[in-house]
Amino acid sequence: MEFKRLTPYQEALKLMLDDLGEVNDEEVSLKEALGRVLAEDVTTPFEIPPFNRAAVDGYALRAEDTFAAREYSPVTLEVIEEVPAGRAPRKRVEPGKSIKVLTGAKIPEGANAVLMQEHAIREGNLIRVLRPVAPGQNVAFAGEDVKKGQVVLRKGQILRPQDLAILKALGVKRVRVKRRPRVGIIVTGDELIDEPSEDAFRAGKIVETNSVMLMGLVERYFGEPVFYGVLPDDPHEIREAMEMAKKENDLVLVTGGSAFGDRDYAHHFVRLLFHGTTIKPGRPIGYGERVFVMSGYPVAVFAQFHLFVKHALAKLVGARDCEIRVRARLMERVPSQLGRYEFVKVRYEGGIARPIKRRGSGIMSSLVESNGYLVIPEDSEGYLEGEEVWITLY
Amino acid sequence: MEFKRLTPYQEALKLMLDDLGEVNDEEVSLKEALGRVLAEDVTTPFEIPPFNRAAVDGYALRAEDTFAAREYSPVTLEVIEEVPAGRAPRKRVEPGKSIKVLTGAKIPEGANAVLMQEHAIREGNLIRVLRPVAPGQNVAFAGEDVKKGQVVLRKGQILRPQDLAILKALGVKRVRVKRRPRVGIIVTGDELIDEPSEDAFRAGKIVETNSVMLMGLVERYFGEPVFYGVLPDDPHEIREAMEMAKKENDLVLVTGGSAFGDRDYAHHFVRLLFHGTTIKPGRPIGYGERVFVMSGYPVAVFAQFHLFVKHALAKLVGARDCEIRVRARLMERVPSQLGRYEFVKVRYEGGIARPIKRRGSGIMSSLVESNGYLVIPEDSEGYLEGEEVWITLY
Numbered sequence: 021m022e023f024k025r026l027t028p029y030q031e032a033l034k035l036m037l038d039d040l041g042e043v044n045d046e047e048v049s050l051k052e053a054l055g056r057v058l059a060e061d062v063t064t065p066f067e068i069p070p071f072n073r074a075a076v077d078g079y080a081l082r083a084e085d086t087f088a089a090r091e092y093s094p095v096t097l098e099v100i101e102e103v104p105a106g107r108a109p110r111k112r113v114e115p116g117k118s119i120k121v122l123t124g125a126k127i128p129e130g131a132n133a134v135l136m137q138e139h140a141i142r143e144g145n146l147i148r149v150l151r152p153v154a155p156g157q158n159v160a161f162a163g164e165d166v167k168k169g170q171v172v173l174r175k176g177q178i179l180r181p182q183d184l185a186i187l188k189a190l191g192v193k194r195v196r197v198k199r200r201p202r203v204g205i206i207v208t209g210d211e212l213i214d215e216p217s218e219d220a221f222r223a224g225k226i227v228e229t230n231s232v233m234l235m236g237l238v239e240r241y242f243g244e245p246v247f248y249g250v251l252p253d254d255p256h257e258i259r260e261a262m263e264m265a266k267k268e269n270d271l272v273l274v275t276g277g278s279a280f281g282d283r284d285y286a287h288h289f290v291r292l293l294f295h296g297t298t299i300k301p302g303r304p305i306g307y308g309e310r311v312f313v314m315s316g317y318p319v320a321v322f323a324q325f326h327l328f329v330k331h332a333l334a335k336l337v338g339a340r341d342c343e344i345r346v347r348a349r350l351m352e353r354v355p356s357q358l359g360r361y362e363f364v365k366v367r368y369e370g371g372i373a374r375p376i377k378r379r380g381s382g383i384m385s386s387l388v389e390s391n392g393y394l395v396i397p398e399d400s401e402g403y404l405e406g407e408e409v410w411i412t413l414y
Numbered sequence: 415m416e417f418k419r420l421t422p423y424q425e426a427l428k429l430m431l432d433d434l435g436e437v438n439d440e441e442v443s444l445k446e447a448l449g450r451v452l453a454e455d456v457t458t459p460f461e462i463p464p465f466n467r468a469a470v471d472g473y474a475l476r477a478e479d480t481f482a483a484r485e486y487s488p489v490t491l492e493v494i495e496e497v498p499a500g501r502a503p504r505k506r507v508e509p510g511k512s513i514k515v516l517t518g519a520k521i522p523e524g525a526n527a528v529l530m531q532e533h534a535i536r537e538g539n540l541i542r543v544l545r546p547v548a549p550g551q552n553v554a555f556a557g558e559d560v561k562k563g564q565v566v567l568r569k570g571q572i573l574r575p576q577d578l579a580i581l582k583a584l585g586v587k588r589v590r591v592k593r594r595p596r597v598g599i600i601v602t603g604d605e606l607i608d609e610p611s612e613d614a615f616r617a618g619k620i621v622e623t624n625s626v627m628l629m630g631l632v633e634r635y636f637g638e639p640v641f642y643g644v645l646p647d648d649p650h651e652i653r654e655a656m657e658m659a660k661k662e663n664d665l666v667l668v669t670g671g672s673a674f675g676d677r678d679y680a681h682h683f684v685r686l687l688f689h690g691t692t693i694k695p696g697r698p699i700g701y702g703e704r705v706f707v708m709s710g711y712p713v714a715v716f717a718q719f720h721l722f723v724k725h726a727l728a729k730l731v732g733a734r735d736c737e738i739r740v741r742a743r744l745m746e747r748v749p750s751q752l753g754r755y756e757f758v759k760v761r762y763e764g765g766i767a768r769p770i771k772r773r774g775s776g777i778m779s780s781l782v783e784s785n786g787y788l789v790i791p792e793d794s795e796g797y798l799e800g801e802e803v804w805i806t807l808y
Contacts, residue, residue, distance in 0.1 A: 070615040105604035108618040181630025182781035185623035210499035221464040224502040229579035236575025346740040387576035
């Protein structure tokens with residue numbers, strides 16, 4: 021038996037995405053928030069900086085007083101106050117006066133610029149100004165960083181170290197992020213063993229690797245993997261595990277048993293929205309009821325993850341983006357069959373992409389050698405040597 | 415007082431890298447190894463696959479027997495055995511015979527190809543072959559993935575999900591990786607407070623954000639952050655904390671106090687290999703005795719981290735690579751001052767890089783808006799609009 025119809029990739033993707041909603045939010049501390057997805061827009065309750073402040077250590081003064089200053093003919097100003105760190109200036113800067121300030125200090129009344137201390141010679145309570153400064157020079161103006169009420173971080177942002185820093189600056193202590201989706205992983209196949217041995221190989225066994233790969237991928241893309249073990253090709257056991265995993269998780273991945281082989285059972289136990297797509301490798305993937313029925317071969321599983329499951333996870337957490345895409349020049353031509361949405365592994369380095377060609381979908385070393393992929397849509401016969409293409413890095 | 419000499423960036427970087435050695439290895443389970451850096455080359459003790467095996471469900475046969483097969487005039491073969499999953503075939507394929515195999519099964523003696531079961535019509539112990547197969551078709555050959563003794567993963571590789579999968583296939587249960595370097599973080603500054611308030615702002619205080627940003631950055635780049643708290647500008651306290659942090663960590667970051675301001679103490683307490691570089695922002699950075707003396711301003715600290723600390727961490731763990739660099743077209747021109755190694759934040763999207771121009775090194779929102787940076791070396795006056803440049807993503 022063959023697939024009656026292969027669902028075009030984009031159509032299958034849309035069917036799947038439309039079927040999934042977002043998971044709930046939760047509140048975490050800033051330290052726990054790294055890499056999590058923001059669940060709401062964050063606006064500022066005040067301006068940043070909250071006042072005009074010095075951007076360097078030096079002398080707050082009236083820029084006009086320095087216009088004539090030159091190294092060979094300095095201008096002399098009086099220093100009327102020295103403001104230590106974390107204190108505000110008390111006096112006002114009148115013509116001919118200056119106030120010593122440290123970086124970050126509030127600019128005193130009357131001053132409109134800061135002279136770097138390296139550009140002055142101090143003599144008692146006087147300075148000799150060696151060069152002119154422009155109005156506003158070395159001043160960080162109130163609100164110039166962030167205006168009050170402005171959205172600084174949007175829902176869907178994957179929180180990076182610098183995002184946590186701005187949240188702290190705003191006084192945010194706990195932040196609403198999306199819960200990490202739980203992803204149940206079920207691996208099936210009578211031929212699978214946990215570690216290699218001569219005897220096992222002679223008996224036709226294969227070392228199972230999908231579990232560790234999928235757990236790592238799920239973790240990397242917003243999720244929390246839950247492994248349900250390696251099951252034999254027994255329809256009852258598989259059905260039971262799938263039922264349990266569906267109850268306990270936001271998403272379920274079942275590897276093995278997606279095709280129409282004699283021992284491919286998994287696809288019988290869910291109402292699939294599609295089964296069989298134009299992607300290559302990985303054609304027999306099916307999706308329905310928050311369950312992906314996937315191939316057994318690791319390379320097919322890897323392609324299915326990137327083309328489908330990754331986007332499902334991004335949808336569940338409302339992530340604005342889950343891919344790094346770069347332009348690269350192809351080192352060799354990559355032909356493709358019409359009607360197939362091809363997933364081609366490449367090695368990207370220095371703006372050049374080298375296709376990693378290996379026969380067979382069991383070829384694991386190609387995954388290790390590659391660091392990204394390109395896709396060739398159904399209506400294309402591929403790309404020429406030297407052509408510029410989009411690479412998605414992994 | 416000013417820097418007597420600004421050390422050119424590449425020279426400073428080399429001084430620092432030459433001063434650092436690698437941290438020790440440790441052994442972890444495969445599950446713990448995600449994102450860790452491999453500490454030794456891994457070679458294969460056997461071939462992958464260990465035998466010629468079927469790449470599809472179907473019939474193992476002699477390709478020669480199928481050459482005449484057409485949909486309208488099938489060739490008939492006898493099925494002499496059905497091999498269930500995880501078992502090896504027992505019989506030999508003679509001319510006119512075939513053996514039913516599942517994906518992954520060992521190819522029986524005498525057979526040299528596999529016919530997909532979709533391309534045969536089964537009738538009792540006979541099949542009608544509907545199309546010819548070529549010798550080797552649908553066969554994954556022994557060793558075609560990985561040869562015996564071949565290095566599959568190199569020292570310095572950051573372990574990804576697919577790398578863990580190949581390690582499992584090789585029977586590796588525990589893997590030698592580099593220990594995560596401990597990085598002590600000390601933040602200094604009398605003006606720093608932990609959360610914003612009107613009163614604090616009026617008094618000239620600033621919310622401290624370097625701790626959470628640096629902890630996140632250290633975590634993201636191989637390290638384990640250890641925070642020593644926010645210290646006042648007190649030379650004794652700073653010195654004591656630095657001494658303790660040096661003893662307890664592989665690397666120490668001190669923010670605030672790297673310049674020659676009146677309260678910049680940190681740089682007095684280590685023998686620096688350089689102090690003051692051509693980078694902009696972040697010029698006053700110093701390094702010596704595994705200690706970085708950094709700026710107080712978050713944006714300067716961020717640049718210093720990417721231009722120096724990130725590379726220090728990569729050196730400590732022997733990582734082959736710690737950056738994603740992409741080619742992009744500049745949306746606007748970016749001028750730069752000769753003699754400065756400039757760090758310019760950009761927003762990279764769809765092959766285009768837009769420089770994020772903000773005045774002042776305190777401008778945190780530029781960090782949030784950007785997702786990468788370009789650098790302009792000392793001998794360049796910048797780039798033109800439309801020019802192709804390298805962007806490092808973060």
